[in-house]
Amino acid sequence: MDLDALGPVSESLADVINSIPSRPDSLSVPLEPDDLGGLLNGFIAESTVTAELLEIDGKKLLYSYATLEDDVERLQRVCNLIDVALIMFELGHSELRVAHEFIEDLLEIQAIDWCQSFWPYISHREDRLAKNLDGQKRPGRDLIRYCNALLRRLSKTQNSAFAGKILMFLANAFPLSERSGLNHRGEFDADNITVWESDDGESLYSQFWSLQRIFADPATLLTKPDLQPGFRETLKRVMDELRKHASVGATNERPKAPASVVPTPAATSACGTPAELEEETTTFVPKWLTSRSLFELQLRDPLFRRAIYAQTYIVCDFLLGHVIDTPPPSGTNKSVIYPRAITTELAKYLKATLDTISRPPSTWMAVDLEPAFTRSLKSVVGRDSNWQAWKLNNSPSFEKPAVPESEIADAKKEIDSRRGTKRAYRFNMGTPALSRLSVTPTGIELLRNKQRYTIPDPVGYYEKIRDMQGMLVDMTDPELVSETKEGIASREWRGLRAARSQDTRYDFARYYTGRSLTALFDADNENGRKKMKLENV
Numbered sequence: 229m230d231l232d233a234l235g236p237v238s239e240s241l242a243d244v245i246n247s248i249p250s251r252p253d254s255l256s257v258p259l260e261p262d263d264l265g266g267l268l269n270g271f272i273a274e275s276t277v278t279a280e281l282l283e284i285d286g287k288k289l290l291y292s293y294a295t296l297e298d299d300v301e302r303l304q305r306v307c308n309l310i311d312v313a314l315i316m317f318e319l320g321h322s323e324l325r326v327a328h329e330f331i332e333d334l335l336e337i338q339a340i341d342w343c344q345s346f347w348p349y350i351s352h353r354e355d356r357l358a359k360n361l362d363g364q365k366r367p368g369r370d371l372i373r374y375c376n377a378l379l380r381r382l383s384k385t386q387n388s389a390f391a392g393k394i395l396m397f398l399a400n401a402f403p404l405s406e407r408s409g410l411n412h413r414g415e416f417d418a419d420n421i422t423v424w425e426s427d428d429g430e431s432l433y434s435q436f437w438s439l440q441r442i443f444a445d446p447a448t449l450l451t452k453p454d455l456q457p458g459f460r461e462t463l464k465r466v467m468d469e470l471r472k473h474a475s476v477g478a479t480n481e482r483p484k485a486p487a488s489v490v491p492t493p494a495a496t497s498a499c500g501t502p503a504e505l506e507e508e509t510t511t512f513v514p515k516w517l518t519s520r521s522l523f524e525l526q527l528r529d530p531l532f533r534r535a536i537y538a539q540t541y542i543v544c545d546f547l548l549g550h551v552i553d554t555p556p557p558s559g560t561n562k563s564v565i566y567p568r569a570i571t572t573e574l575a576k577y578l579k580a581t582l583d584t585i586s587r588p589p590s591t592w593m594a595v596d597l598e599p600a601f602t603r604s605l606k607s608v609v610g611r612d613s614n615w616q617a618w619k620l621n622n623s624p625s626f627e628k629p630a631v632p633e634s635e636i637a638d639a640k641k642e643i644d645s646r647r648g649t650k651r652a653y654r655f656n657m658g659t660p661a662l663s664r665l666s667v668t669p670t671g672i673e674l675l676r677n678k679q680r681y682t683i684p685d686p687v688g689y690y691e692k693i694r695d696m697q698g699m700l701v702d703m704t705d706p707e708l709v710s711e712t713k714e715g716i717a718s719r720e721w722r723g724l725r726a727a728r729s730q731d732t733r734y735d736f737a738r739y740y741t742g743r744s745l746t747a748l749f750d751a752d753n754e755n756g757r758k759k760m761k762l763e764n765v
Contacts, residue, residue: 559620689723
């Protein structure tokens with residue numbers, strides 16, 4: 229739409245923005261509808277096409293505010309304008325995309341330093357700007373677009389903290405399964421190129437930096453198996469060289485360069501080539517300082533060696549998952565399933581290298597591979613394996629469906645029923661045994677009862693044994709017979725103790741021959757068979 233066709237800027241919208249009092253906390257504290265009073269109501273009543281005027285007139289105001297020389301006033305006006313657009317959306321008179329378009333236009337025309345000072349405004353309005361966004365639709369696409377555009381403008385070395393804030397904001401604004409933020413096809417960063425000085429290719433310097441090609445894209449060994457023997461020999465040579473330098477120093481302090489090897493400025497260009505290449509119009513930000521004159525100093529640096537160990541550990545773990553004749557993982561996302569092409573010979577060396585890094589010898593563990601460092605490596609690789617398994621299943625959403633209203637109502641009823649008065653528990657003391665014990669009579673009078681300490685009459689034991697012996701004749705159940713015999717033996721023992729404790733010691737010693745209680749009652753004497761009469765004391 230042509231902005232000039234609608235005439236000059238609406239004075240009512242400008243009056244609303246200009247009438248808002250100065251707020252020193254405009255970045256962190258958003259405006260609310262109550263803060264505007266009747267100003268906003270008047271603007272809505274006067275405008276028959278409120279949304280259209282807000283979008284077009286608001287952009288004109290935005291460009292006019294963005295050119296103000298006073299940074300404080302510029303920041304105040306811009307924050308108020310975008311807050312008004314958000315309030316209009318919440319009141320139903322506009323769309324959320326209008327506020328995002330204001331932010332996008334503002335970030336495009338401002339310098340990086342000003343954008344960094346303005347970013348707290350966006351982070352403190354996250355609940356408004358990023359509410360229920362979809363990365364495939366507007367305004368979610370607008371948010372992703374202007375954040376990525378701002379990230380491309382940032383320096384990788386000077387604005388890394390600001391870039392991290394933007395990435396964290398995007399991570400919080402969208403769900404974890406948002407496709408626009410995933411490497412769904414499992415592609416490696418093949419554009420991550422390391423440049424070093426060219427030579428015959430056989431020197432340690434050249435072979436060392438040539439590993440970065442494989443580290444940046446390890447899938448090359450899977451698609452080109454003929455590169456595997458050369459990779460193994462190169463990695464073995466580099467690992468042996470790193471181990472030799474592990475004995476130099478026992479701390480993490482970086483060694484100072486000897487005066488004889490301090491490189492000249494011309495020799496330390498970013499990409500290892502002559503310094504006159506820096507005069508080119510394109511800017512090259514190095515990942516590594518690859519000058520040949522720095523190579524020996526880098527090998528002496530424990531932090532540098534740790535970086536190489538970390539790369540080696542991650543690549544070895546990845547390649548060991550693609551050994552020949554191993555079954556591929558199960559999953560629906562075939563784009564992250566690579567061919568099984570690692571030979572058994574290379575796999576053995578990779579496994580040995582992995583074990584050496586994770587469990588290093590004690591002679592050089594204190595310098596390069598401390599336990600905390602190796603634990604961090606294992607933790608990173610373990611978390612990455614979980615991400616790989618998630619991508620194999622087509623990155624399912626972590627969000628659970630909303631609970632049906634019927635289940636919520638049933639849960640409320642269940643809670644209300646449990647809150648009601650409970651019926652009395654049938655066991656007063658908590659358990660049946662304690663309840664019975666609580667009503668059992670106790671006291672000193674029960675201890676005075678003669679039945680508690682009077683020894684029973686042995687005649688009663690004798691009669692009971694005779695009855696049980698008579699019953700034993702007709703028994704056929706083996707278990708019942710065994711139980712009856714045990715009862716007879718128990719009563720005989722107790723009957724003998726009762727007879728011995730009464731005034732029958734003479735007769736007990738005379739007639740008892742160790743046979744049974746019946747022998748004491750049916751004893752033989754000089755006049756023939758005679759039945760004894762045992763009396764209680």
